[in-house]
Amino acid sequence: MYLFIVSIFLFLIGIYFCLIDLVVFIEYELFMFNSSQFIMTLLFDWMSLIFMSFVLFISSLVIKYSEEYMSGDPFLNRFIILVLMFVFSMMFLILSPNMISILLGWDGLGLVSYCLVIYYQNVKSFNAGMITALSNRVGDCMILMSIAWMFSYGSWNYFMYIDFFGVGFDVNLMCLMILIAGMTKSAQIPFSPWLPAAMAAPTPVSSLVHSSTLVTAGVYLLIRFNPLYLNSSISYFFLFISLITMFMSGVCANFEFDLKKIIALSTLSQLGLMMFIISFGYIYLGFFHLLTHAMFKALLFMCSGVVIHSVKNCQDIRLLGNIFNQLPLTCVCFIISSLCLCGFPFLSGFYSKDLILDYYSSDIINLFVYFFLYFSTGLTVSYSFRLIYYLMIKDYSFFGYHSLVDNYYIMLRSMYMLLFVSIVVGCLLSWIIFPTPIYLNMPMFLKLMVLLVCLFGGLFGYFLSFFNLFDLIYSYFLYKLSYFIGNMWFIPYLTVSLPQYPLSSGYSISKISDFGWFEYFGGQGIYSFLMCLSNFNQSIQSVTFYIFFLMFSFWFVILVFI
Numbered sequence: 001m002y003l004f005i006v007s008i009f010l011f012l013i014g015i016y017f018c019l020i021d022l023v024v025f026i027e028y029e030l031f032m033f034n035s036s037q038f039i040m041t042l043l044f045d046w047m048s049l050i051f052m053s054f055v056l057f058i059s060s061l062v063i064k065y066s067e068e069y070m071s072g073d074p075f076l077n078r079f080i081i082l083v084l085m086f087v088f089s090m091m092f093l094i095l096s097p098n099m100i101s102i103l104l105g106w107d108g109l110g111l112v113s114y115c116l117v118i119y120y121q122n123v124k125s126f127n128a129g130m131i132t133a134l135s136n137r138v139g140d141c142m143i144l145m146s147i148a149w150m151f152s153y154g155s156w157n158y159f160m161y162i163d164f165f166g167v168g169f170d171v172n173l174m175c176l177m178i179l180i181a182g183m184t185k186s187a188q189i190p191f192s193p194w195l196p197a198a199m200a201a202p203t204p205v206s207s208l209v210h211s212s213t214l215v216t217a218g219v220y221l222l223i224r225f226n227p228l229y230l231n232s233s234i235s236y237f238f239l240f241i242s243l244i245t246m247f248m249s250g251v252c253a254n255f256e257f258d259l260k261k262i263i264a265l266s267t268l269s270q271l272g273l274m275m276f277i278i279s280f281g282y283i284y285l286g287f288f289h290l291l292t293h294a295m296f297k298a299l300l301f302m303c304s305g306v307v308i309h310s311v312k313n314c315q316d317i318r319l320l321g322n323i324f325n326q327l328p329l330t331c332v333c334f335i336i337s338s339l340c341l342c343g344f345p346f347l348s349g350f351y352s353k354d355l356i357l358d359y360y361s362s363d364i365i366n367l368f369v370y371f372f373l374y375f376s377t378g379l380t381v382s383y384s385f386r387l388i389y390y391l392m393i394k395d396y397s398f399f400g401y402h403s404l405v406d407n408y409y410i411m412l413r414s415m416y417m418l419l420f421v422s423i424v425v426g427c428l429l430s431w432i433i434f435p436t437p438i439y440l441n442m443p444m445f446l447k448l449m450v451l452l453v454c455l456f457g458g459l460f461g462y463f464l465s466f467f468n469l470f471d472l473i474y475s476y477f478l479y480k481l482s483y484f485i486g487n488m489w490f491i492p493y494l495t496v497s498l499p500q501y502p503l504s505s506g507y508s509i510s511k512i513s514d515f516g517w518f519e520y521f522g523g524q525g526i527y528s529f530l531m532c533l534s535n536f537n538q539s540i541q542s543v544t545f546y547i548f549f550l551m552f553s554f555w556f557v558i559l560v561f562i
Contacts, residue, residue: 246272250379
């Protein structure tokens with residue numbers, strides 16, 4: 001309840017800041033060392049305030065949802081504390097214009113996400129958590145190097161450099177480090193495998209992670225650093241990577257049968273769309289789609305959690321079917337959130353996706369990018385309709401004969417709240433972020449292209465399931481092709497298998513050098529030689545009296561004879 005009230009309060013303040021175009025900096029001097037000030041800076045503008053309000057709103061509903069979803073867990077309080085740590089790390093990241101405090105929030109997200117992914121303690125969760133943590137560590141290293149690079153110019157505050165980007169400032173190197181950091185958090189190619197692997201976490205965590213916190217941190221960072229790469233040549237590389245990520249995730253989602261992984265791949269597809277439009281410099285459009293996507297994607301994961309609970313924790317959509325009769329309220333929420341994802345007219349996803357596609361249609365770079373963008377948009381509709389068909393339209397399957405009851409009242413209450421917001425938030429934000437009506441003069445066929453692509457994508461997804469074309473695709477002749485496409489183009493195998501070769505070669509070199517001749521003639525050899533000298537010296541000192549007596553006798557005999 002506290003998070004919900006604070007989110008409403010922040011949303012109203014964010015609207016006020018947006019209307020009067022107000023930005024507030026709060027600086028607090030932590031300490032001074034050798035006349036150098038160490039200042040903690042907080043940035044309050046309409047973008048950070050509205051984003052914070054959305055994160056707190058979704059997290060409040062997710063925590064309420066978890067009360068019933070995780071009711072059988074004996075460590076529910078620990079789970080809630082982890083989720084709150086996750087949310088507060090995101091707050092720290094949103095409010096920070098300082099690279100040090102950004103790193104604290106950034107690393108906090110990576111650490112707590114590892115703890116949440118391995119929450120169900122089994123081998124699969126441990127492996128998924130390790131892939132998630134190591135992939136995010138790459139971005140942490142890039143942030144650390146950018147801190148060192150920025151400090152050579154006098155400050156860690158990136159707002160200090162907006163006027164100096166390109167003037168005595170190595171833009172390309174800094175841009176590449178920030179870009180790689182954003183790609184790791186937002187799971188762009190080749191860092192994509194951790195996003196579906198993170199589905200090992202509980203469904204409330206997936207709802208929070210994939211809507212407004214972890215995966216959106218990279219997009220938000222690149223929105224803040226937009227002046228850095230806007231006029232840089234790396235922006236074209238950025239555009240290509242986001243486009244291929246969007247296409248790859250759309251194709252793989254049409255070959256996937258795991259319910260949560262399909263929704264995770266849809267998140268990856270939408271992240272590619274956000275990155276794509278940000279690479280053009282349309283940061284407000286990317287931020288608009290980020291906020292609308294957060295609402296209906298959280299709702300989509302909540303609906304999938306209710307379905308998984310109802311069918312005894314089964315996630316294979318081939319075993320489901322015709323559950324609309326048993327779970328009508330959940331299925332209505334699922335269908336509306338899927339339609340928002342597809343960009344159905346006058347739902348929240350329509351206002352952002354249609355505007356993004358219209359903006360690009362009015363400023364086409366080349367036909368290759370145009371084709372892949374629209375084809376990926378059609379794939380989004382395709383896997384959404386395929387998922388709806390397998391869950392609700394298909395004939396009774398194994399779990400369809402079970403008596404499923406839609407009586408999860410606390411979970412449904414959270415879903416209704418998100419359902420209402422998912423429907424109205426697109427229209428509301430379009431008037432807040434773009435108070436002046438946008439007029440795009442386009443030919444009729446370009447304007448209708450979006451609706452035609454969505455229509456053909458939905459028909460393709462329906463017929464793909466209805467005519468069982470997968471029987472042909474999975475036949476012997478196309479088995480290798482379907483295996484390649486369905487496994488994210490073998491990127492998970494590359495990211496898991498390739499590090500084994502340098503690790504094994506490093507172990508061999510270490511075994512030859514550190515445990516071989518280097519050790520014999522190096523540390524251990526010197527140690528053995530010094531031990532021999534020490535033992536000889538100790539033996540001499542332990543028999544000093546006998547040596548003295550022998551020497552006395554020797555010299556006495558010599559003196560007598562002389």
